[in-house]
Amino acid sequence: MAVRNLADILVRHLFADPGARVYAVLDGAAVPGLLEKLKEHAIEPVCLYRGNLIPKLAEVAPYQVALERESPFTQWLLQKGWGRHWGIFVVSRTDWRPMREHLCGLIVAYDPDYQPLYFRYYDPRVLRVYLPTCDADELYALFGPISRLLCEDEEGDLLKYWVAGGQLGVERVALEPAARS
Numbered sequence: 589m590a591v592r593n594l595a596d597i598l599v600r601h602l603f604a605d606p607g608a609r610v611y612a613v614l615d616g617a618a619v620p621g622l623l624e625k626l627k628e629h630a631i632e633p634v635c636l637y638r639g640n641l642i643p644k645l646a647e648v649a650p651y652q653v654a655l656e657r658e659s660p661f662t663q664w665l666l667q668k669g670w671g672r673h674w675g676i677f678v679v680s681r682t683d684w685r686p687m688r689e690h691l692c693g694l695i696v697a698y699d700p701d702y703q704p705l706y707f708r709y710y711d712p713r714v715l716r717v718y719l720p721t722c723d724a725d726e727l728y729a730l731f732g733p734i735s736r737l738l739c740e741d742e743e744g745d746l747l748k749y750w751v752a753g754g755q756l757g758v759e760r761v762a763l764e765p766a767a768r769s
Contacts, residue, residue: 595666597763601746602677602738603657610655611687612665613710614675617648626653629661636695636710637714650675650710651698652688671744672714679736690732712739716747724754 590620613636616622616625623646626633633651635641635714655662655677669675680687697707708714716739722730728751731737739751746761 611678677738682733
């Protein structure tokens with residue numbers, strides 16, 4: 589079987605549930621020119637930091653973006669961003685506004701002295717280390733209305749996460765190296 593385009597393979601996994609919405613949570617600090625690219629594709633990003641931001645902070649903030657299966661932006665994101673820790677993907681039946689509220693609620697964590705810290709869960713390198721350490725309550729709090737979280741692993745393969753019975757489920761989908769290049 590011929591190797592398919594990486595974006596096509598990823599789209600098949602992201603949009604496997606026809607009734608679900610797919611969101612990307614993108615790290616403005618990792619995606620060069622993210623705000624310009626969103627504007628170019630006429631996509632309205634939803635910043636996960638609350639309030640009015642100074643332009644320099646807005647450039648590096650995390651954004652929630654609704655993805656469409658056939659959109660040029662989705663193709664660009666998957667082709668150019670996969671393997672570069674630009675963000676994670678969220679699959680849910682939840683509309684964008686309640687999803688934003690959930691995702692915003694995950695941005696701040698507290699240290700043992702109850703000092704607030706920014707939690708960069710939208711960085712795949714952070715997510716894939718953090719999730720296996722979670723107990724059932726933490727998993728339910730993190731996932732909330734999310735049915736699946738997807739991201740790249742350190743080799744560029746696809747990781748799918750979900751919660752079932754209070755346990756973290758994970759599936760690794762090996763992507764052929766030729767599809768990644």
